[in-house]
Amino acid sequence: MLIAIPLYVFLFAYFVFLAIFIFFAIMNIYHILVTASFTFTSFLVTFLILAATIIVFYFTWYLTRNTDWQATATVFNTDWFSASSNYNF
Amino acid sequence: MIISHLIKQKDYEKVLFVLRRHPITFVPQIILFIILLSVPFVMYFLFQNLYTNFFNNTILEPISVLVASAYYLGVLLFFYGQFIDFYLDLWIVTNDRVVDIEQKGLFARTISEVDLYRIQDVTTEIHGFIGTIFNYGDVIIKTASNNSEVVFIDVADPNFLRHKLIEMSQEDRKYHSNEA
Numbered sequence: 001m002l003i004a005i006p007l008y009v010f011l012f013a014y015f016v017f018l019a020i021f022i023f024f025a026i027m028n029i030y031h032i033l034v035t036a037s038f039t040f041t042s043f044l045v046t047f048l049i050l051a052a053t054i055i056v057f058y059f060t061w062y063l064t065r066n067t068d069w070q071a072t073a074t075v076f077n078t079d080w081f082s083a084s085s086n087y088n089f
Numbered sequence: 090m091i092i093s094h095l096i097k098q099k100d101y102e103k104v105l106f107v108l109r110r111h112p113i114t115f116v117p118q119i120i121l122f123i124i125l126l127s128v129p130f131v132m133y134f135l136f137q138n139l140y141t142n143f144f145n146n147t148i149l150e151p152i153s154v155l156v157a158s159a160y161y162l163g164v165l166l167f168f169y170g171q172f173i174d175f176y177l178d179l180w181i182v183t184n185d186r187v188v189d190i191e192q193k194g195l196f197a198r199t200i201s202e203v204d205l206y207r208i209q210d211v212t213t214e215i216h217g218f219i220g221t222i223f224n225y226g227d228v229i230i231k232t233a234s235n236n237s238e239v240v241f242i243d244v245a246d247p248n249f250l251r252h253k254l255i256e257m258s259q260e261d262r263k264y265h266s267n268e269a
Binding site: 060 | 092147151152161173190198
């Protein structure tokens with residue numbers, strides 16, 4: 001038995017995580033605004049977090065720009081086990 | 090929003106202190122953040138030395154990039170959440186009352202206030218070597234009316250605050266006794 005899934009499934013999972021990330025990041029910024037805590041310190045930390053997020057996005061795009069997302073990744077194959085059980089010591 | 094809106098400041102009220110935890114108490118979270126940031130680099134060098142072809146694999150490489158990216162975003166979010174939890178704990182002292190705003194995680198916040206003239210006892214606690222060196226600690230305010238207390242956690246210069254609170258409480262008590 002072989003289970004193979006296309007790479008774009010991982011990309012979709014990543015986008016779902018991204019949506020959760022954006023939701024929580026917005027919630028954090030909202031908290032800063034409603035609790036009268038928008039100061040230089042909170043601005044600086046928010047700016048650094050946003051800058052780091054943009055850097056992470058850039059490198060993610062840069063390192064995966066030539067990826068063929070239609071390619072399939074084998075996540076389970078019974079041959080792996082049969083190959084190891086037939087292994088001759 | 091500004092502080093006067095947050096506490097619904099009265100006409101005669103003046104905000105005297107806006108207190109937060111001492112910045113030095115956030116250093117452990119910064120160290121943890123740096124350690125967490127370095128984990129993928131360590132993993133990368135480990136995999137490159139143990140499995141030389143790992144990052145040449147056209148399937149594994151993009152998956153590992155996505156996992157590393159999600160990990161970094163998770164670490165950034167975790168650090169930001171820690172900062173919010175640290176920074177949004179706020180104590181506001183006015184010439185009329187003490188307002189205690191405590192952020193508990195992302196979806197819980199408690200706000201309580203104590204009138205200055207009700208303050209019965211103010212205690213300071215400075216713990217440990219770092220607290221002594223950087224002069225920060227807890228200020229515990231107990232009221233006369235019930236057993237409730239407000240605690241300023243890890244604020245800078247707690248002894249100065251204790252003096253000021255006692256002084257202001259006595260002044261406010263005089264004002265309220267004259268009024269009665």
